[in-house]
Amino acid sequence: MPQTSHFFAYISKIRWILRWGLKRNAIPENVMEHSWEVATIAHVMALIGNKRFNRQYDANLVATTALYHDVSEVITGDLPTPIKYHSKGMQKAFKDVELQAEKELINLLPDDIRESFDNLIVSKNIAKDVQRLIKGADTIAAYLKCQAELKAGNHEFTKAAEDIAARLKNFQLPEVDAFLEIFAGSYQLTLDELLNGSEKIRSLPMQTQ
Numbered sequence: 001m002p003q004t005s006h007f008f009a010y011i012s013k014i015r016w017i018l019r020w021g022l023k024r025n026a027i028p029e030n031v032m033e034h035s036w037e038v039a040t041i042a043h044v045m046a047l048i049g050n051k052r053f054n055r056q057y058d059a060n061l062v063a064t065t066a067l068y069h070d071v072s073e074v075i076t077g078d079l080p081t082p083i084k085y086h087s088k089g090m091q092k093a094f095k096d097v098e099l100q101a102e103k104e105l106i107n108l109l110p111d112d113i114r115e116s117f118d119n120l121i122v123s124k125n126i127a128k129d130v131q132r133l134i135k136g137a138d139t140i141a142a143y144l145k146c147q148a149e150l151k152a153g154n155h156e157f158t159k160a161a162e163d164i165a166a167r168l169k170n171f172q173l174p175e176v177d178a179f180l181e182i183f184a185g186s187y188q189l190t191l192d193e194l195l196n197g198s199e200k201i202r203s204l205p206m207q208t209q
Contacts, residue, residue, distance in 0.1 A: 039066035042137035
């Protein structure tokens with residue numbers, strides 16, 4: 001009899017986990033849609049790195065790893081960043097919980113494919129350069145979310161936007177800078193402006209300070 005698994009049914013529940021839980025959201029965002037956005041950003045950052053900065057990224061591996069980067073939250077939930085990094089003790093405690101959640105998810109997979117997921121889901125097994133690229137994409141996605149909220153008139157995200165902009169400026173990864181330069185400004189355009197091929201790209205606040 002083939003071995004059955006609850007793995008994908010289980011992680012599909014991340015669509016019900018809302019991010020930014022301590023803030024009022026004008027535009028609700030769940031973990032599943034966030035993961036897709038991070039994956040697409042990380043994928044193109046890997047391609048940019050290979051073409052412009054002489055990197056040796058496996059862009060498809062980067063994108064796939066990014067798709068799974070938050071699946072452990074189906075067990076842990078989305079812990080807000082201010083709580084997660086409140087202290088070194090809190091940070092270590094959450095890392096331990098996150099690792100245990102990742103291992104429990106891995107153990108749901110059939111025996112013959114389980115090993116193939118170790119380097120996608122178990123954070124300590126993910127290559128450092130891939131982790132850094134995904135962290136950059138994750139930070140970009142968070143910043144774009146803040147900008148969307150501010151554009152919607154929600155000033156609840158003002159301080160978060162400032163803090164995340166500062167982190168991006170200090171990230172020291174050229175792929176991050178390249179994505180922001182090439183793509184980020186277009187997020188400020190309306191759908192009509194995008195469809196009409198508008199060249200009027202609006203600078204993000206972080207780029208004008």
